[in-house]
Amino acid sequence: MQGFALYPFDPPGDVAALRAELRAWLAVNQPQGDIVARANCWASFDADFSRALGAAGYIGMTLPERYGGGDRHPLERYVVIEELLAAGAPVGAHWIADRQTGPLIQRYGSEEQRECYLPGIAKGELYACIGLSEPGAGSDLAAVRTTARETAEGWRINGQKIWTTGAHFSHIMLALVRTEEGSERNAGLSQLLIDLDTPGITIRPIIDMAGHHDFNEVFFDDVLVPHGALVGMRGQGWQQVTAELGLERSGPERYLSSHALLVALIDAAGAQPEPAVAALIGELAAEMWTLRQLSMSTAAKLAAGEDPMVEASVVKELGNAFEQDMPRRVQAIVTSGWDEPDNLARLLRALLIASPSFSLRGGTREVIRGIIARGLGLR
Amino acid sequence: MSAAREMLCDTARAVFAEAATAGMGPIAEAGFALLLVPEDEGGFGGDWGDVNAVLQIAGAMVPDLPVAELIVSEALQPAATVSLMAGAMGQALALSIEHVNTRQQFGRPLGKFQAVQQSLAVMACEVRAVEAAAAALATRLDAVGLDPAAADFEIAAAKLRANRAVGVVTAIAHQVHGAIGFTREYDLNRVTIPLMRWRGAHGNDAYWALILGRQVAEFGGEGLWEALTAR
Incomplete structure (x- = not known):
């Protein structure tokens, strides 16, 4: 790894106007909701x-117009995503479809x-x-054992996935399965797009x-999906998933999930905080600013x-550390009862409990x- | 990196290599004092991106020489120090990688051990963070014509972030080097001792944390995001 070159973040068009439009839109359309749902808001479901x-054009922004997308630049989408997260908008329902499944279908599908999936994704309806994960394949993803055998009628899937976020409200799963009999490790894997109302799925x-x-x-018991469910190249599943994970790990959600707590801390501290609180706010702000530069x-x-x-x-590692550190450091310095009803206390409690997952989801620390x-060139 | 900056860096590397034994003479002779002086006043007409690049090389190669003082005014010394620190940290990381890939114990290079790999990954993240902070600070300073008052948030945030990386970076660099890294002869101390010194120079952690925290408190909770995205 050579020295870190900062890639200039330079979206086309008027970024300030894009932010202003979205903020105005959110002022009207964002449900007030509970303050706790504003933290970790990419897990907040609101169809x-x-x-x-x-409908406002903020999902599937980078997809082509002919599939219902916005034909926008990826960095315009980035601006929209960081605004949504900073506002704590409930983006959980469409989050994965917008972030990775849509782009992956566009790239490899x-x-x-x-034609079948992208318009629904862009509408925020699909x-x-x-x-990915299975009981025997967590960090060791290449140990995937769920199989799909090609038959005359289509692919027959047997096996089990676990830790599948949102499977209960999702319409489709993009699954990594073993299509080549007798294959091992990261060879012989393929990606299948599975409609979750197919018989045999529990x-x-x-x-x-x-x-x-x-x-x-999610259990697959002799599930039959069409030949057309294969995404991209048969046997290239590992390479496609690796590309997908790049989309998953570097976004602003890796440092903005706990933003609501920082906002609550600053508001609770007031315009003239005592020195220890001011110093904590300063350190958190410096880290967040740095993470934003790295992520952009x-x-x-x-x-x-x-x-x-x-x-x-690097973004994921530092972002996770920042977001796990923040509630602990806030608790260490702010007097706040565990069961207090105020915003700061409730956010603190929610994030202390949620934060162990931050360095697990999307790849363990x-x-x-x-x-x-x-x-770095080791191993 | 532009061709002009590449050339500037090549010159800096050559001149600093000489200066490592000869002192400030070659650096002064090469005209680095004119880096920020406009071209129509007979200078190089460089920007802070150039200063950042040159000072990172200085931080790695000649951390004990007053190169930043030669190039930059007093008000911008905190910003200059961030670049020196980024360079010194990059050098500490490079030395550490080289050492663990070469030094054998238990019949294999240290870099094969997961414990060592995980430590160096932690260190690399800190180094990347400081490099990113230095680069982002440069972008801001160049956007506001090198006015430190207009880049107050970025100077505070970058120096604070760099300060906070020093403990982790120096500790891991020395840990993976073992006893050889603790000798006067070996090169590591030439960057780790300056890093320890720079953490306390031109504003330590507490100094910048308080300044930044008070500025953010005035923005208010919602205002922090508005301020960050407006800059």
Whole structure:
């Protein structure tokens, strides 16, 4: 890994106007909702909001117009995403479809798949989940064992996915499955686009330690999907997933998930905070500013058609650390009862409980550091 | 990087290599004092992007020489120090990678051990963060004509972030080097000792955290995001 070159973040068009339009739109259309739902808001499901956002042209922005997209530049989309996250808008329903499934279908999918799925995604009506992890394949993703065998009628799928965020409200799953019999590790894998109402699929909730139902177990019992469910090249699933993960790891959600807590801290501290609180706010602001520069630079590199795998991992690693650190440091300095009803206390409690997942989802800290180490030329 | 800046960097590397033993003489002779002086006044007409590039090389190669003082006014010394720190951290990382890929223990290079890999990944993240902070600060300073008052948020944030990286970077660099890194002869201390010094120079953590925290408090909770995105 050479020295870090900051890629200039330079979206086309009038960025200030884009922000202003979206802020005005949010002022009218963002549900007031609960303050806690504004933190970690990319896990907040609100189908009405997603539909309205799609109708306003803020979903599927980079997809071609002929599929209902906006034909916008990826960095314009980045601006919109960071605004939505900073505002704490409930973007959870369409989040995965917009962030990675749509772009992946656009890049690797067939014409038929694009026509079938992209318009619904862009409208904020078609939701997607990612079928990667399995009981025996977590950090070791190449251990995937769910199989799909090609038959005369189509693909027959057997196996199980787990920790599948949003499977219970999603319409489709983009699954990594083993299509080549006898294949091992990262060879012989393919991506299938599976309609989740296909017979033979069972979805069971897993309740997380915060009491939320975000992730699920998904069972495939002799599930038959058409030949046309294959996305991209047969046997190229590993390479396609790796590209997908680059989209997943570097976005502004890696440092803006806890923004609502920072806002609440600043507001609670007032215009003239005591020195210790001011110092904490200063340190958090410096970290957030730095992370934003790293994330924008990574987005710019991605938009330039380059592979920012290592940079994306740096953003995720530092972003996760920042967001796990913030509630702990706020709790250490602010007097606030565990069960207090005020905003700061409730956000603090919610994020303390949610934050262990930050360095698990989208690749564990240890895996991410391994990717960075490889980028440094070690091992 | 522009061709002009590439050439500037090549010159800096050559001159600083000489200056490492000869002192400030070659640097003064090469005209680095004129880096920020406009071309129509007989200078190089460089911007802060150029200063950042040159000072990162200085931070790696001649951290004990007053190169920043030669090029930059007093008001911009905190910003200059961020660039020096980024350069020194990059050098500490490069030395560490080189060492763990070469030094063998238990029959293999240290870099094969996951514990070492994970440590160096943590260190690399800190170095990248400081490099990004230095680059973003340069972008801001160039956008506001090098007016430190107009880049007050960025100077505070970048110097604070760089300060906070020093502990992790120096600790991991020395840890993975083992005893050889603790000798006077080996090159690592030539960048780690300056890093320790720069953390306290031109504003330590507490100094900048308080300034930045008070500025952000005046923005208010919602105002922080508006201010960040308006700059």
